[in-house]
Amino acid sequence: MITEKDFENAAENALLYFNDEEKERFMKDMSSVIEFVSVVKTVNSDKPTAYKPLTISATELREDVIGTTLPNEEALSNADSSEDGYFVIKRRSKGE
Amino acid sequence: MLIVQKMVILSLKGGVKVSNILHLSNLLAHKKISSVELTKQYLSAIRKINPSINAYINITEETAIAQAKKADDLRDTLGGNAPVLLGIPMALKDNLAVRGLNTTCCSKALENFKSTYTATAVQKLFDSGAVLLGKTNMDEFAMGSYTNTGIYGATFNPYDTTKSSGGSSGGSAAAVASKIAAYTLGTDTAGSARQPASFCGVVGYKPTYGTVSRYGAIALASSFDQISPIANSVKDCAIIYDTIKGFDINDMTTIKQIYAPCLDKIDGNVKNVKIGIVNELFENCSKDITDSLHQAIEMYRKLGAEIVDVKVPHIEFALPVYYILGCAEISSNFGRYDGIRYGYKTTKPYKDVDDFIAKTRSESFGDDVKRRIMLGIYFLSQNNFNEYFLKAIQLRNELVSDFDEAFKQCDLILSPTTPTTATSFDYNPENVVDKYKADICVVMTNVCGLPAVSIPCGKDKLGLPIGMQLMGAKNSDCKVLNAAFAFETNSDLKLDPGLGGVTYDI
Numbered sequence: 350m351i352t353e354k355d356f357e358n359a360a361e362n363a364l365l366y367f368n369d370e371e372k373e374r375f376m377k378d379m380s381s382v383i384e385f386v387s388v389v390k391t392v393n394s395d396k397p398t399a400y401k402p403l404t405i406s407a408t409e410l411r412e413d414v415i416g417t418t419l420p421n422e423e424a425l426s427n428a429d430s431s432e433d434g435y436f437v438i439k440r441r442s443k444g445e
Numbered sequence: 446m447l448i449v450q451k452m453v454i455l456s457l458k459g460g461v462k463v464s465n466i467l468h469l470s471n472l473l474a475h476k477k478i479s480s481v482e483l484t485k486q487y488l489s490a491i492r493k494i495n496p497s498i499n500a501y502i503n504i505t506e507e508t509a510i511a512q513a514k515k516a517d518d519l520r521d522t523l524g525g526n527a528p529v530l531l532g533i534p535m536a537l538k539d540n541l542a543v544r545g546l547n548t549t550c551c552s553k554a555l556e557n558f559k560s561t562y563t564a565t566a567v568q569k570l571f572d573s574g575a576v577l578l579g580k581t582n583m584d585e586f587a588m589g590s591y592t593n594t595g596i597y598g599a600t601f602n603p604y605d606t607t608k609s610s611g612g613s614s615g616g617s618a619a620a621v622a623s624k625i626a627a628y629t630l631g632t633d634t635a636g637s638a639r640q641p642a643s644f645c646g647v648v649g650y651k652p653t654y655g656t657v658s659r660y661g662a663i664a665l666a667s668s669f670d671q672i673s674p675i676a677n678s679v680k681d682c683a684i685i686y687d688t689i690k691g692f693d694i695n696d697m698t699t700i701k702q703i704y705a706p707c708l709d710k711i712d713g714n715v716k717n718v719k720i721g722i723v724n725e726l727f728e729n730c731s732k733d734i735t736d737s738l739h740q741a742i743e744m745y746r747k748l749g750a751e752i753v754d755v756k757v758p759h760i761e762f763a764l765p766v767y768y769i770l771g772c773a774e775i776s777s778n779f780g781r782y783d784g785i786r787y788g789y790k791t792t793k794p795y796k797d798v799d800d801f802i803a804k805t806r807s808e809s810f811g812d813d814v815k816r817r818i819m820l821g822i823y824f825l826s827q828n829n830f831n832e833y834f835l836k837a838i839q840l841r842n843e844l845v846s847d848f849d850e851a852f853k854q855c856d857l858i859l860s861p862t863t864p865t866t867a868t869s870f871d872y873n874p875e876n877v878v879d880k881y882k883a884d885i886c887v888v889m890t891n892v893c894g895l896p897a898v899s900i901p902c903g904k905d906k907l908g909l910p911i912g913m914q915l916m917g918a919k920n921s922d923c924k925v926l927n928a929a930f931a932f933e934t935n936s937d938l939k940l941d942p943g944l945g946g947v948t949y950d951i
Contacts, residue, residue: 356819364803375812383823389832392762396846423561428786
C-alpha cells in the first residue's frame with residue numbers, strides 16, 4: 350500500500366498533478382501493483398546487483414569523432430518558440 | 446543487408462489466396478504488376494477496410510506513390526538483382542521515426558511532433574525499396590495490451606470487431622491480418638508485437654535484443670524495447686529481420702556481429718530438435734488454447750523433434766521484475782517530455798518552469814503513462830531502491846541464468862503466446878494487475894533479451910486465432926524461425942478475416 354506521503358513525493362518528482370479523484374484512483378492502482386511486485390523482496394539472491402548487460406557492446410564507448418549533427422533550424426523545428434537559435438523557456442532563477 | 450530476388454523460393458500450397466512478401470515480390474519481378482499498381486490497390490483497400498478496424502492513424506499516400514514509382518524505376522535498372530522488399534507496401538507503428546512525418550505514439554504529448562530523422566531499421570527498409578503506406582495505431586507510448594489507450598481510439602480485431610486487436614502494436618497486427626499492409630514493423634517491450642499477432646492470427650517476431658537497432662524507436666523501457674516485424678508468414682519475418690538487423694553506431698546496445706541471412710537457414714527441418722515445455726506457461730489457459738498447443742506439440746513430435754520438460758525456477762518473478770525495472774526505465778525516459786523543445790505545451794497560466802512542465806505533462810499523458818512514471822519513481826526512491834530495484838536486477842540476472850540452463854537441455858521452448866484469445870473491450874478487471882498477468886508467456890524474453898516468435902496455431906470455438914510462441918537462446922533467431930516455419934508449412938490452418946484486403950491467387 351502506497352502512503353499518501355510517498356504518493357505526493359513521487360508526484361512532485363514526476364512533475365505530475367493529480368486532483369483528489371485521480372489521487373484516490375492512482376493510489377489504489379499503484380498499491381495493487383506494489384503488492385504484486387513485493388514478492389521480489391522475499392528472495393535471497395547472490396546474483397550481482399549490477400545489471401548483467403544483455404550485450405557486450407553496451408559497455409563500450411564510442412570514439413570521439415566529429416560527425417554530422419542535426420542542423421540548428423531542424424533541432425528547433427518542433428519547439429513552440431525559439432529565438433536566436435535557442436529554445437525559449439521561462440527563467441528558472443528567482444532573481445530579477 | 447539487401448536480400449535479393451534470386452533468393453526467393455516459393456513454398457506455398459496451391460489454390461489459396463496470399464498476401465505475403467515472397468509472392469508479391471515474385472509478381473513484381475515477373476512484371477505481373479507494378480509497384481505503383483500494387484500500392485494503389487493497398488491504398489484502395491485501406492480506404493475501404495480501415496474505417497471498420499482503425500488500424501491506420503495516418504495514411505501517407507503521397508509518400509507511398511512516390512516510393513512506388515521510384516521502386517518501379519529501380520527494378521528496371523536492377524532486374525534480377527532487385528531486393529525482395531523492393532516495391533512492397535508496408536506500414537509502421539507510430540512510435541517509429543520517419544523524417545518529415547508525424548510520430549505521435551498516439552499521445553497528446555506528441556500529437557504534432559514531426560520526426561527530424563528516420564529510424565535505422567526503417568531506413569534499412571527504405572534502402573531495400575519499401576513503400577510506406579502509413580503509420581499504425583498503438584496504445585499510448587506502447588503502454589498497454591489492447592490498443593485502446595491512445596488518442597486515436599481503439600483498433601478493432603479484424604476477426605470480430607467487438608474484440609481487441611491486442612497491443613500495443615494492435616494497429617500493425619490488424620493491418621497485416623486484414624491484408625491492408627504486406628508487413629509492418631511494431632515494437633515489443635513485453636510482448637507488444639507477439640500478443641497482437643496472436644490475437645489477429647499473424648506472425649509476430651521479437652528478435653534477440655541487440656540484433657536490431659532501436660535508434661528512432663521512441664523509447665519506452667530501453668533495456669526491454671525491440672523493433673519487431675509482423676507479417677503473414679514466417680519467411681516474411683525472416684526477410685524483414687535479415688534486412689533490418691545489424692550493428693548501429695547510433696545504438697550502442699546493438700551487437701557487433703556480421704549475420705548470415707536467416708532466410709537461407711529456413712528449411713523446416715526440426716529432426717532431433719529438442720523442444721522444451723515449461724508447465725507453468727500452460728496454467729490459466731483456455732481449453733481451446735491448450736488443445737491447439739498439444740496438437741502442435743504432436744506435430745513437432747511427428748516431424749522428428751524431441752519434446753522435453755524444462756524448468757525455469759524463477760519464472761514467477763518475471764512479471765514483477767518487468768514491472769519494477771520497466772517502470773523505472775519509463776520514469777527516467779519520460780523526463781524528456783517537458784513541452785519546451787517539442788510536443789504538447791499547456792496553454793494555462795503558469796508561475797514557473799516546473800509549474801509549466803507539470804501542467805504540460807498532467808494534461809498530455811494518459812492514465813497508464815502517469816501510473817508507470819509514478820511507479821518507476823516510487824521504486825527508485827531512496828526508501829525502496831534496495832528492496833525493489835536492486836532485488837529486481839538480481840532476479841533478472843537469476844532469470845537470465847535460468848534460461849541459460851534451460852537452453853542446455855533444449856533448443857527451443859514452446860508455449861502459448863497468450864492465455865486467452867482476443868478479449869472484449871469491456872474486459873476491465875477491478876484490479877489493474879489482472880490485466881498485466883496476461884503477459885506472463887511473452888514478458889520473459891524481453892526480461893532476458895531472447896528471441897521469440899508467435900505464429901497462428903489454431904482457432905477457438907468462436908473462430909478467433911490462437912497463437913503459439915517459440916522462444917530460443919540468445920542469438921538463436923534463425924533456429925526459432927526455422928521451427929516456426931516447420932509448423933507453418935505442415936499445418937492445414939487457414940485464417941482469413943474475409944475483409945477483402947489485397948490477396949493474390951497462387
